[in-house]
């Protein structure tokens with residue numbers, strides 16, 4: 186029996202032991218699984234020219250899952266460019282995954298997935314087994330039938346939502362660090378302290394492409410080293426782990442033990458520890474001439490202390506730049522307007538209809554504006570704030586941001602869809618701005634200072 190790939194989009198094994206394929210025309214066909222898996226590989230049916238393979242072509246499923254949005258697990262593995270270095274196709278034992286509450290949008294990291302693990306949420310329990318075998322955007326139900334959507338965490342999610350042993354360098358700062366280092370895949374970088382492993386993972390992802398780059402990550406505390414090692418190993422099935430040498434010890438002592446005083450082989454150093462000025466001389470002995478030392482300091486006073494250390498001790502370092510990395514995230518949401526006097530040109534009902542479509546996907550939460558005795562609805566405070574004034578105060582900077590509500594007209598609306606929709610657009614009400622300062626120093630030759 187040959188199953189043409191064009192005709193079959195998903196093939197899976199149900200708990201009942203039935204093999205199900207979703208036919209291109211929508212019909213569902215069943216065959217006995219034993220008849221297929223009991224065959225030697227040579228006699229198994231063909232799928233896209235290959236013998237059907239239990240691990241590759243089948244996932245455990247329930248009937249409800251067959252009704253869920255179709256996921257084609259074959260699209261990634263048949264990519265002519267080779268295996269994708271992105272998220273895994275399907276969750277498996279040991280993975281850390283992200284579950285997004287389809288009602289509130291709240292996200293939670295789950296894992297590593299185990300045979301008998303489970304996660305308890307406000308809306309019920311999900312056994313890890315219910316996640317294993319599922320692909321991205323699959324719907325996972327709690328025992329109370331509350332829906333979560335499965336995602337494979339991005340590096341940003343992974344860092345922001347993971348439990349912490351130290352204060353991590355946040356993704357926005359990690360990216361600025363890489364920019365200041367001018368990081369490239371063949372670089373040899375020294376990092377101290379390792380802390381949670383957040384920055385380590387960002388650095389490792391760049392140098393792990395097989396171009397010979399390496400990260401030496403040093404921390405005084407063995408517990409931090411172990412935690413960070415696990416943290417790096419569990420992301421994307423450990424694909425960046427081999428690029429890192431984790432070492433427990435004092436930065437100065439490790440550098441003295443690893444490098445001779447004349448071997449300036451390190452392309453760059455990142456310092457995120459309590460007293461970075463105490464280690465400037467040690468690092469300036471190992472960094473290549475013109476190589477960068479990036480120092481993370483919580484306030485600018487410490488930045489000055491760092492530069493004064495260089496001046497007083499005539500260290501072979503020069504100040505290059507200081508960076509404060511601010512990032513302002515914006516909230517963009519379609520808004521439902523539920524009473525006539527607030528309608529903009531009769532667009533409200535249309536808007537509500539369109540928003541409803543977004544809700545079904547579980548992706549976009551709509552703000553609802555509706556009247557209430559004596560004022561606007563308390564529960565809809567977000568949207569209400571935005572409409573009360575024509576401008577809102579961005580709490581991070583005190584800067585006034587105009588046009589909290591905007592109406593847009595799509596250039597070519599699909600038949601039956603509204604010609605205009607009202608949108609809330611304003612900065613989010615939680616701080617994503619300042620965290621610290623990054624100082625970049627450059628190494629020069631000894632005696633040049």
Ligand SMILES: C[S@@+](CC[C@H](N)C(=O)[O-])C[C@H]1O[C@@H](n2cnc3c(N)ncnc32)[C@H](O)[C@@H]1O
Pocket residue numbers: 351352353354355377378379380381382383384385403404405406409434435436437457458459
């Ligand atoms: C703020 S945390 C680093 C956070 C890390 N950058 C991250 O992304 O998670 C500071 C770390 O420096 C380590 N540390 C302090 N003094 C050190 C030293 N002399 N040598 C090596 N590590 C040190 C601490 O144990 C701590 O884990």
